Amino acid sequence: VAARFAPGPLAGKRVLLTAGPTREFLDPVRFISNPSTGKMGLALAHAARALGASVTVVLGPVGAVDRTGLEVVDVVSAEEMAREVLSRVAESDAFIATAAVSDWRPETRAPQKVKKGSIAGPETLKLVRTPDVLAEASRKVAGQARRPVLVGFAAETERVVEHAREKLERKALDAIVANDVTAPGAGFGTDTNRVTVLTRTGAPRELQGTKDAVARSILELLLVQRAASSV
């Protein structure tokens, strides 16, 4: 019974996450998006909560999900996600970016439904880059005395570790969780995952199992050990 009231190894820590896809609308009824369901991010959010952290999830559009014990900030586009993250990241102890953020958005959003007779074809859709939420968050806290632990995810289909390591460096992260989304038992919408955790100094660590079990192991590896060594 006493264990129910035990503070947990992440008590007093604030964990910020992004999860789910973003939607980039080209008119009121059409958008660019991806198949992310937010499962891995929500598994991490609940695992962090169970370890005692207070958890905020900036969440793109997903279906009904368990929000128990979490502060959830609902967003739609990459720009909204960036705004909500940048206003919170400096006060966080960890920022874990699991969202599948759309890298591009239509340059303009038509105020009314675009009629099929009105454009020559899909090749006329002009795209521009969205903000990189994680890279901007990393830049924002770069000079800070107590910088949050920054963790990225890398969804890859080839040369997984190489691509992930490049992102770890480019976005100045503490760790990146590399995910071969085409591997059996991994990727979008599945209940299981198989990942490789890369840090700046340590050896790569392979983790596999249910998304809940993988989430717990990621937090043990990246946050719990660190929290324990800093007290």
Ligand code: CTP
């Ligand atoms: N990310 C982000 N904002 C973006 C794009 C990516 O916050 N606009 C974050 C993701 O949440 C993830 C990490 O950056 O934690 C890597 O995302 P990924 O799509 O794998 O990498 P990109 O840098 O976008 O490169 P590419 O898609 O070309 O592989």
Ligand code: CA
């Ligand atoms: Ca991307």
